[in-house]
Amino acid sequence: MTTLYWGPHTCAIGIHVLLEEIGAPYDTVKMDVVGGESHRPPFNGVNPKEKVPTVVRDDGSVLTEYGTIARWLAYAHPEAGLLPSDRADEVHAQMMMDYAVGTVHAQGFGRIFKTAEFEPDDVVHGTLGLGLGNVKAQGRAMVEKGLGILAQELGQREWAGGTAFGIADTALFYVERWAPQVEIALPTPLDAHFARMKARPAVRRVMEIWGEPAG
């Protein structure tokens, strides 16, 4: 059975939503990611990158990287219709997912949530007065700019791939979720997309399992 390793507050929520949307049986392993469990055995033996989401498949093979896991789930469950049928729509949705994960999350939110990884609190930086606050401010600016770009790319579309929900929407969902948590307002198209996501039964079920409010 497919097993998802996840931790509260993380981007793994989007993969959990996909598993619920698909509706096939799956297992989960809840980890204390904030407490550093991902950096310790046995998990760092499962995924040496020490990150969630991590998926272990039926044959024991491990998949990492948000977009890769999402795409594999879509391929493994074609009946769920998680990829747009039109190739141009599929490429557009992929562009949005890559940007949400690789830039808005990794670069922007990374600076806000994992500030010390971007600005070591060493003597030189301390002397120059380049404190961690600058990195956070830079992260906020990156998130604000990134959300603006995603909003433009979403435009009048209901979902990232057009008229049907798909894998990219779950990546939008988790960055949309994080923005209000750090008091960054969502541009109107993303706010509306976030509301559509929160109304999905699969999202409601995952929020209940995670015990967190959706927004």
Ligand SMILES: N[C@@H](CCC(=O)N[C@@H](CS)C(=O)NCC(=O)O)C(=O)O
């Ligand atoms: N490149 C990875 C990044 C995943 C990632 O950043 N996961 C975070 C949670 S949102 C994590 O596991 N952090 C644990 C840590 O760094 O201690 C992906 O696309 O899945």
